[in-house]
Amino acid sequence: MKNKILIIDDEKNICTSLTYALEDLHEVSTVTNPKEGLALLKETNFDLVLLDLRIGKISGLDILKSIKTIDPDIVVIMMTAFGSIDSTIEAIKNGAFTYLTKPLNINELIVTIDKALEFRELNKKVAYLNNELKNKYSYNGIIGKSSFMKNVFTLIDKLKDVDTNVLITGESGTGKELVARAIHYGGKRSNENFVEINCAAIPDGLLEGELFGHKRGAFTGADRDSIGKFEFADKGTILLDEIGDMSLTLQAKLLRVLEQKEFTPLGSNTPIKLKARVLASTNRDLKKLMEEGLFRNDLFFRLNVIEINLPPLRDKKEDLPLLFQHFIEMYNREFGKQGTRLSPAAEELLLNYPYPGNIRELSNIIECGVLLAKGDTIEIEDLPEKIRMGKAYSQLAQKSNPFLGLRLDEIEKRIIKETLELNKGHRKATAQMLGISERGLRNKIKEYGL
Template sequence: MTTEPFTILAVDDEETMVRILRRTLSGAGFAVETCNEANAGLTRLQEGGIDLLITDLMMPKVDGFALLEAAKAADPETIVIVITAFSSVESAVKAMKLGAYDFIPKPFDPEHLLLVVQRAIDNRLLRQENLGLKKVLAERDHQSRIIGVSRAVNQMRQFIDKVKDSEGTVLITGESGTGKELVARAIHNGSRRAGGAFVPINCGALPDELLESELFGYEKGAFSGAINRKIGLLQMADHGTLFLDEVGTISQMMQVKLLRFLQDRSFMRLGGNDLLRVEVRVLAATNENLVAAIKAGSFRRDLYYRLNVITVDVAPLRDRREDIPLLCRHFLEMHVRRAGKKINGLADEAMKMLMSQTWEGNVRELENCLEYAVAMCEGEQINVRDLPPGIFNAPFESPDSSQTSNQACLSLTELEAMHIRRVMDSVGGNKSQAAKILGIDYTTMLRKLKRAGV
């Protein structure tokens, strides 16, 4: 049983209960201090050095709730176990909301108390060990998944190091598949918040009602089917990072609610009356032109300024072709290992083909292409014939090509629509397969098809 170096403070206004607690805990080898009145316990907590508080709930003058709050104020990591003969659902819920680890009704079995105490201590030790490990790994590896030697990649690494410990909201822009979430994770993992949760949500994949309930959570009975309370992603990200992907797709109604949250980090669950506050950093990403969306009236200017405190654009893969060989090696190793095959690499002609592509789906499209090639490959080297047929339809043209000259007059939206049509033609109109080749999810694919008029 783990007993050191934890110091336990037991507070109860009944002398008999104080003796039982002292005998039970010290007999198990714990360092125990006791107080038979709440004021004395309050004073001891303020002096610090208490790892675990066991307190009665109902005491004269100062109750157990006040001691619980004092313990958490002195050190948020202090474990608090509440014991009381006047147990009720309401008091248990209140104690848990204030941060109590457990709630034990009197009379209790001393063995049960020791079990709860040991479980609480083990939980804290494991959490501290995980936090320490996460911090070490984050400091060493927070940029390890950003692969490349190009100028754009090196500038991105420098940017991440500059902003990782800022509390400012970061807006990450760039085309689909460029690795915007990877940048967001690198910022989180390298920051002081690395020990907290990184909570991503794809705003474009959810309708309004579901997005709202996922973000804010809801109370039991808030709507038909809400049979239990649900903790929202905002609360799950407390003391960590919330990543809002495809933020440019959310509706005007949700923009208002998100803006309200960003102003003071407070919100209410659906169907609730309590104002909740969280301490969270917000990162957002979009492949939309938000300035154009503001002019079109589909995106709020005030929300844009809240999100755009710090901004960075992730370069498309066609602008950093020197990174393609390294990315190919990384994805090949990963998918070969998963497939359990023996594939040594890419044939020269296959690599030339990959280097020549426009990669409208960027890094995600490249990864999907190599995953396909690994599945198709029957030898020890990937050849041109193993590559997906969709990539043969849009090779990168040389600057003196007449096609390039004509395409130079097209907007990015028109070029994207052209590429989508080519890929759709190559797979016989199969939307799921086309989405996989392009490196985008099915919902995004449907939206792009509608925009392209396909």
């Protein structure tokens, strides 16, 4: 079967001569009006477009962007009599395969078309294989092939259709919300509401009303009834994110709700039956908080029937290549690009980076690389500076300067933590060593969950 080629050029004689030169090899269609060309692309699956850079007063680069919107996978070869380095770079950046200058050399054009079509077929095969890998090593949007992630997938599969309470733990950025969503959307409650509430983001005085709702007049400013998250979740799932930051008073009320399977809105005397499944997640060490009297033991054991612990990215680096490809494809779609890939040197640096921000940080790094890549390859210079430092960064961060590249609050947290460990938890000695008051130290310990 012949490949379908569309020629968009406002010069009829160019269209005629190119048709004559290519029609024995390919099925050729031509238009002199760009709007007609775009309309034809929506109706017919073309394999390749030959596009003039200047069509009357219309820029071929604008037409190129529209073509890529209609079909991101189509191969476009730009043609122009106005050879220019700037326009060449712009065309390639916007997804053109290559750029030929008029008058066209027919033999060169035929060879270029063959290469472009080979490139298209190769991309199809790569996309197919990547999709096969994703299907094999993913679970409802969570990607990984490490033994850690296989265990997580197994747990999700066992838990999705039961009502057991689950506690999801792990550092920030490891994907705790994704696991909660996978449990919900993979199971029998998938057609019901999924509701997430961040217990650390809402002031304690307002969190109770957010969770359980309130009646008009329950407190100053309550001018109408409000449905809480538990009631809105109905027969679905509610995720209590950052549960370790909930106050002891509210912990007691939550425990009562879980035990009695009902809750009462503020200002009401009528309890409402709890129908939702409750999941909880945290990046804090709840066992340590229990030892310090900041988290209730009975609530911990009520929530932690089953624990799913998500390891940091640095402990499952065999998942990195799959994640690289996933985020590259995601940002290719967002930025209207295609075929972007990592250069071997850039990939090596990314494989050796420790990722203190875990998957969330990796996503940001790949977004930067895809956005800054000049062609279809992400080079070292397209990556953030901390990555470009490569192994030197990793060695410095882990050995000579453990605080290099961390935010100031992260540095403060680590200093307080390590000083506490040095003084075996003795707060007065720690405060004296750090040059702050015991009250100030107590506030910092609570703030950082130490």
